[in-house]
Amino acid sequence: MEGSIKSEGEIHQPVSIIIPFRNENGTIQKLINQLLIQISGFANCEVILVNDYSTDGGEEALRGLISSNYINFQLINAQKEGKKNALTEGIQLAKNDWIVTLDADISIPALWMDFVTKTCANAPTDMVILPVDIFPYPKFYQKIEALEFTVLQGITFGYAQQQKPILANGAHLAFKKKAFFDFSGYSSHEHMASGDDVFFMEQLQLSESHSVGYSYCHDMSVSTEPSSSFMQLLNQKIRWGSKTFKFKSNDVKRIGVLILTANLALFPLFYFGNWRIFALGFFIKSACDLYLVLFPLTARSRKTLLKYIPLFMVVYPFYITFVSVATLFLKPKWKGRKI
Numbered sequence: 527m528e529g530s531i532k533s534e535g536e537i538h539q540p541v542s543i544i545i546p547f548r549n550e551n552g553t554i555q556k557l558i559n560q561l562l563i564q565i566s567g568f569a570n571c572e573v574i575l576v577n578d579y580s581t582d583g584g585e586e587a588l589r590g591l592i593s594s595n596y597i598n599f600q601l602i603n604a605q606k607e608g609k610k611n612a613l614t615e616g617i618q619l620a621k622n623d624w625i626v627t628l629d630a631d632i633s634i635p636a637l638w639m640d641f642v643t644k645t646c647a648n649a650p651t652d653m654v655i656l657p658v659d660i661f662p663y664p665k666f667y668q669k670i671e672a673l674e675f676t677v678l679q680g681i682t683f684g685y686a687q688q689q690k691p692i693l694a695n696g697a698h699l700a701f702k703k704k705a706f707f708d709f710s711g712y713s714s715h716e717h718m719a720s721g722d723d724v725f726f727m728e729q730l731q732l733s734e735s736h737s738v739g740y741s742y743c744h745d746m747s748v749s750t751e752p753s754s755s756f757m758q759l760l761n762q763k764i765r766w767g768s769k770t771f772k773f774k775s776n777d778v779k780r781i782g783v784l785i786l787t788a789n790l791a792l793f794p795l796f797y798f799g800n801w802r803i804f805a806l807g808f809f810i811k812s813a814c815d816l817y818l819v820l821f822p823l824t825a826r827s828r829k830t831l832l833k834y835i836p837l838f839m840v841v842y843p844f845y846i847t848f849v850s851v852a853t854l855f856l857k858p859k860w861k862g863r864k865i
Contacts, residue, residue, distance in 0.1 A: 529687050530742040531649050533640070539647035540570035541700070542620035546604070546612035547577060547630035551584035553751070554630040558591055558599075564639040565598050571643065574619055575601045576612040610712040610722045613696075617706055625706065627723075629697035632658075632748040641746045642700065651739035652705035653730050655686055656698040657747040659828075668752035669834050670841065671759055673819065676831070680822030685777070686740035691731055692778050694738075696723035698748045705736055721769050728775060744825065760849065767853035786850050788814070789843040812839045 543561070547554050554575075561573055575592075577585045585601065592599040600619065604612040617625055624646040628634075645654060657679065663672040682693040709729050712722055730736040753759035770782040788811055795807040816835065823831055 529689070529740070530683075531645055531651070531654055531739050533642075533644035533648070533741065533743065533746070535644060535648065537647040538568065538640070538643035539624050540568070540622045541624045541626045541643055541646055542617075542622040542703075543571065543573045543626045543628060544613055544616035544620065545573065545575050545628050545630055546609050546616065547575065547580065547584060548609075548612075549580050549582045549584065550630040551580070551582045551587055554584060555587060555591060557628070557630060557632060557634065558588065560634050560638075562592070564634070564637075568639050568643060569598075570622070571598065571639065572621060573599045574616040575599065576616045577601070577603045578609060578612040579604065579607050613722055614711050617703060617711070620703055623703055624700060625703050626700045627696050627698075628748065629750060632697050632750045634748050635746055638746060638748070641743065645741045646700055649700070649739055649741075651737040653694070653699070653701040653727060653736075653738045655682065655691060655694045655727070655738065655740040656700060657683075657742060657744055658695045658698045659744075659747040659749050660752050661749040663752050665752075667756050667759060669831060670838060670845070671752050672828070673823075673831050673834065673838050674842075676822045676828055677819055680818065680825075681781070683740055683742045686738070687742075690777060691727060691738045691740065692724075692773075692775055692781070694723045694727040697750055699723055699727075701726075701730075705730060708736070709733075721772070724769065724773070728773060732774065760852070763849045764853050764856055767849055785846065789846050792843050793847075808839075815839055815842075 545554070545557070558573075558575075565571055565573065575588060585603065588601055592601065602615065602619070604615050606615075613627060626642055626646075642656070645656075658675075659679075660668075660672045660675045663669050678693065682691070682695075685692045706726070709726070712726060714725070714729065727738055731738050753762060767782075771779060773779060792804070792807060792811065795804045799807075816839075819835060819838075820832075823829060
């Protein structure tokens with residue numbers, strides 16, 4: 527995509543990789559094993575693991591895993607609870623100018639270290655939005671989640687291409703340490719339990735002295751596992767929805783209102799209109815949805831999901847309406863904590 531920061535050349539920017547974790551012993555060991563293989567050729571890079579009050583024994587397991595490779599790894603216990611506090615403590619310890627945040631439940635592709643260090647070296651910006659995928663998705667609701675997430679990634683990079691970034695994902699995000707402290711870290715939104723990624727990105731975007739770029743390379747997407755249950759998926763969507771009207775950007779609010787209005791409009795058409803009017807409205811909305819869905823799915827090698835689009839179009843209005851209403855009344859949980 528035009529404007530994407532390339533991972534070209536021979537210069538590698540040393541990075542400090544910060545990974546906060548909380549009760550993710552089953553997934554973080556896989557990520558650490560992948561990093562152990564790749565980081566050997568990048569002696570100036572480091573990995574800082576921050577234990578956010580885990581109770582599943584993950585800290586002890588990780589100490590045994592990295593003990594023989596401690597030169598590139600640090601494992602610390604966060605002094606305060608919460609992901610933002612864990613990230614801040616890790617960033618404060620970082621020795622490099624560029625920070626890369628990863629979620630503990632992701633997998634990185636081969637040559638990822640080469641990609642991220644070259645991308646940061648070439649970046650003329652203070653932040654680089656990086657690609658994320660959901661994979662695998664064996665269950666039906668996980669396919670719906672993967673479809674929606676793929677479209678959100680398309681919107682993320684589409685707006686970033688227009689130099690109006692509105693979304694970012696802390697599961698795979700790079701930024702300058704100096705830019706982080708220029709805004710006193712997450713202090714402006716530390717009262718919010720989540721949003722460490724998008725609200726920090728918004729601060730940089732609205733600043734006249736800072737900038738946000740992106741690197742669109744789907745082969746270098748990190749993969750995050752889908753929700754393990756439908757209730758976990760709903761909790762996640764309610765958590766994301768609760769942040770919509772806390773953005774300063776009107777673009778995010780307009781998109782949220784547009785999505786909800788387009789889906790809600792089908793219900794009065796069905797109830798009050800005849801079947802021809804409803805069919806016409808459903809056809810128009812489905813055509814718009816298809817236009818948005820096709821490019822991200824084909825560009826990100828997710829063509830296997832195309833056959834689920836008709837069912838997705840039928841289910842989605844009910845799903846997004848329920849999530850929108852639930853956002854107004856329910857307080858979601860995230861990693862065992864109420865938000």
